[in-house]
Amino acid sequence: MGVIRKSWRWFESRTGIARFIGPVARHRVPKTGKMGWFFVFGSATLVAFLMQGLTGISLATTYVNSTADAYPSLQYITDQAPLGSLVRGMHNYGATAMTVLVGVHMVRVFLMGSYKFPREVNWLSGVILLVLTLGMGFTGQLLRWDQNAIWSVVVGAEQAGRTPFIGDWLGHFILAGDTLSGETLSRFFSLHVFLLPGLIFVVVSFHLYLVLRNGISTVPESGQPVDPKTYHTWYRNLLKHRGEPFWPDAAYRDIIFGVLVIIAIIALALVLGPPELGRPPDPTIIKADPKPDWYFLWYFSILAMVPASSESFIILLFPFIIGLVLILLPFIANKGERTPLRRPWAVAIVLVAVVAIGVLIVVGQEEPWVPQFDATPLPQTVAGPNPSPSIQAGITLFNQKGCLYCHKIDGNGGIRGPDLSEVRSHLTIEQIKVRVLTGALNMPAYGTNLSAQELNELLAFLETRVGNKTPRGSQ
Numbered sequence: 092m093g094v095i096r097k098s099w100r101w102f103e104s105r106t107g108i109a110r111f112i113g114p115v116a117r118h119r120v121p122k123t124g125k126m127g128w129f130f131v132f133g134s135a136t137l138v139a140f141l142m143q144g145l146t147g148i149s150l151a152t153t154y155v156n157s158t159a160d161a162y163p164s165l166q167y168i169t170d171q172a173p174l175g176s177l178v179r180g181m182h183n184y185g186a187t188a189m190t191v192l193v194g195v196h197m198v199r200v201f202l203m204g205s206y207k208f209p210r211e212v213n214w215l216s217g218v219i220l221l222v223l224t225l226g227m228g229f230t231g232q233l234l235r236w237d238q239n240a241i242w243s244v245v246v247g248a249e250q251a252g253r254t255p256f257i258g259d260w261l262g263h264f265i266l267a268g269d270t271l272s273g274e275t276l277s278r279f280f281s282l283h284v285f286l287l288p289g290l291i292f293v294v295v296s297f298h299l300y301l302v303l304r305n306g307i308s309t310v311p312e313s314g315q316p317v318d319p320k321t322y323h324t325w326y327r328n329l330l331k332h333r334g335e336p337f338w339p340d341a342a343y344r345d346i347i348f349g350v351l352v353i354i355a356i357i358a359l360a361l362v363l364g365p366p367e368l369g370r371p372p373d374p375t376i377i378k379a380d381p382k383p384d385w386y387f388l389w390y391f392s393i394l395a396m397v398p399a400s401s402e403s404f405i406i407l408l409f410p411f412i413i414g415l416v417l418i419l420l421p422f423i424a425n426k427g428e429r430t431p432l433r434r435p436w437a438v439a440i441v442l443v444a445v446v447a448i449g450v451l452i453v454v455g456q457e458e459p460w461v462p463q464f465d466a467t468p469l470p471q472t473v474a475g476p477n478p479s480p481s482i483q484a485g486i487t488l489f490n491q492k493g494c495l496y497c498h499k500i501d502g503n504g505g506i507r508g509p510d511l512s513e514v515r516s517h518l519t520i521e522q523i524k525v526r527v528l529t530g531a532l533n534m535p536a537y538g539t540n541l542s543a544q545e546l547n548e549l550l551a552f553l554e555t556r557v558g559n560k561t562p563r564g565s566q
């Protein structure tokens with residue numbers, strides 16, 4: 092015992108670490124009470140980041156950074172390496188947790204007006220951390236080196252290539268050359284394990300320094316607007332009369348929530364396992380339908396849905412506007428009321444953004460814009476027992492001519508076009524004929540692709556698709 096105490100005294104006298112950390116841990120923060128639970132997301136993000144560091148380093152001990160071996164090495168990690176599947180799962184759900192927590196933390200800071208004077212730079216450094224976190228997601232995805240991964244990056248590079256002036260250079264920089272190759276993988280690997288985490292580390296340190304220097308914000312109250320002239324005096328007074336030491340009065344919440352985050356990540360990894368590896372990469376398969384990880388899926392959905400002609404515009408304009416708004420925010424609105432109760436616009440913006448992103452992610456999962464090439468062909472029984480030969484031929488044509496890829500009948504088929512199960516309930520056979528011959532915005536015209544007989548057979552089949560309602564114009 093004596094030896095340990097002596098060693099500690101020796102260490103402390105040479106480093107002063109306890110004298111340094113003590114006051115930092117016990118520095119006074121405003122009392123937050125139950126509302127304090129809203130203030131745990133920043134530290135939880137840090138916890139998730141540290142977990143990513145640990146699991147990432149573990150993965151890097153076995154992952155092979157080369158085009159030939161990346162995919163097999165991940166297969167090895169997933170199927171054979173001790174704890175490999177768990178660690179890969181934790182790294183995956185850790186990434187999700189970190190992204191979600193960054194988002195929740197930002198929303199909290201925005202809604203409670205915590206970014207206002209004097210914490211503008213806290214916000215700006217947070218915006219940098221958001222970009223870096225997304226960069227980690229983007230670069231990490233490629234390291235899987237499966238079909239999805241490489242195509243998502245090709246699409247990303249192609250989008251970056253449209254930036255005015257620096258587009259060529261940027262596309263080149265992302266791919267580390269003109270096309271996807273081993274150099275691309277090396278580049279993404281070094282970005283993902285050296286540069287971006289290093290930058291995150293530096294910016295997080297700065298962010299934390301600012302949190303200490305400016306203090307955490309108070310729980311916002313109505314009728315207590317931020318006035319830069321009086322804020323500092325007011326805040327200092329508040330700490331004196333209604334403050335509490337960070338450790339342990341406030342820190343215990345961060346610890347409880349941080350532990351819950353770790354448990355959740357481990358539980359998800361155990362229950363759901365790591366994400367399945369897609370097919371091995373094969374750049375010659377062009378009918379691949381790349382789908383990025385969920386944190387980019389909403390953006391991908393927007394791009395897939397806008398008309399091709401304005402795509403370029405949206406690819407660039409959209410991130411530019413979001414970035415600009417995030418950067419300008421603390422400059423244009425750093426004073427005044429902080430409580431969301433008095434800032435209906437702030438609440439509305441958050442609601443619209445969250446709902447829009449949520450819907451776009453769900454839509455992106457379903458990919459309604461992609462014809463479903465693997466739909467099971469309609470059975471001959473779809474038109475009821477004993478269909479006439481021409482109806483039978485119509486069913487076969489419906490399968491063969493690709494109608495099925497875009498149209499559902501009785502729950503079977505793609506969803507790019509409308510469900511045709513009861514098409515005769517609202518269209519006359521003449522209207523259907525015109526549609527098939529001339530096509531539409533997202534439907535090919537079949538005028539030259541069907542013989543007169545084939546058209547009649549197809550129509551004979553569709554004629555049977557009546558629901559309970561009376562067809563319009565054919566009483």
Ligand code: HEC
Pocket residue numbers: 462489492493494495496497498507508509511514518523526527531532533534535537549
């Ligand atoms: C690439 C996808 C695609 C294919 C293939 C396709 N369609 Fe369509 N179809 C659509 C879309 C999208 C619409 C909606 C067009 C609109 O209203 O702008 C549509 C509309 C229709 C409509 C009108 C439905 C309504 O409720 O208004 C009919 C009928 C139709 N298609 C029949 C066919 C038939 C028959 C075939 C095969 C010969 C076929 N389609 C092939 C995408 C497709």
